[in-house]
Amino acid sequence: QVQLQQWGAGLLKPSETLSLTCAVYGGSFTDYFWTWIRQPPGKGLQWIGEISHSGSTNYDSSLKSRATISVDTSKNHFSLKLSSMTAADAAVYYCARGGSGYYRYYFDNWGQGTLVTVSS
C-alpha cells in the first residue's frame, strides 16, 4: 500500500519561495514518476511538473522558470520549490505518483494536500 505524506510552510509573503516535500512509503520508488499538482481554491487542477528517481525533470511551460523539483532517493522523498510567489500561486498543492512507463501521466496515489496562502 503506497502512501504519500507531504509537508511544508503554508503561509508565505509575496516574493518568497514555496518549499514542499513529499515522502513515499511502500511500493517501489524507482519505477515511477513523481509529480506536483496544484488547485487554486474553488478551481481546477494544474500539473506543475514531475521527476524520475534518477532526477530527470519536466515542467509545465508556464511555471518552468520558477519551479524546481528535486529528489532524494536515500529517503524516498521528492520536493518542490516555487520562487517569487504571488497571490496567484495560492492553492492546495498535491504530490502524486504517476504510473510507470507509458502510464506516467495517470496519477494513482496522492498526498493529502497542503494549503498555501500568499499574503503580506
Added chain:
Amino acid sequence: DIQMTQSPSSVSASVGDRVNITCRASQGISTWLAWYQQKPGKAPKLLIYAASTLQSGVPSRFSGSGSGTDFTLTISSLQPEDFATYYCQQANSFSPTFGPGTKVDIK
C-alpha cells in the same frame, strides 16, 4: 498545450439515476485520457485511465468510453457516495492538462 473542456459544468441527479459526463480535447489524444473523482477537502481519486480501463477497486457502475477528441464518463446508477466533482485529464503530451470539472449534486 492541449485544452480540455467538460460538459455539463454541473448536474443535479437522484440516487439511481444514470449520469453521463462529456469531455472534449482540443486535438486528438487517442485514448490517453483519465477520469478522477474529487470530494470536498480531499485529493482527487483516479477512477478510469486509458479512456476505459477501470482503476483497481473502483465500482463497476463507473465506465468510460471514447477516443480521439470526445470522451464520456458514465455512472450507471448513482449512489450517495458518488456526489462529487469529476475531472477528465489528457495524458497524451508531456504537459498533462485537466478539464474544468463537472459537479454532480443531489437533485
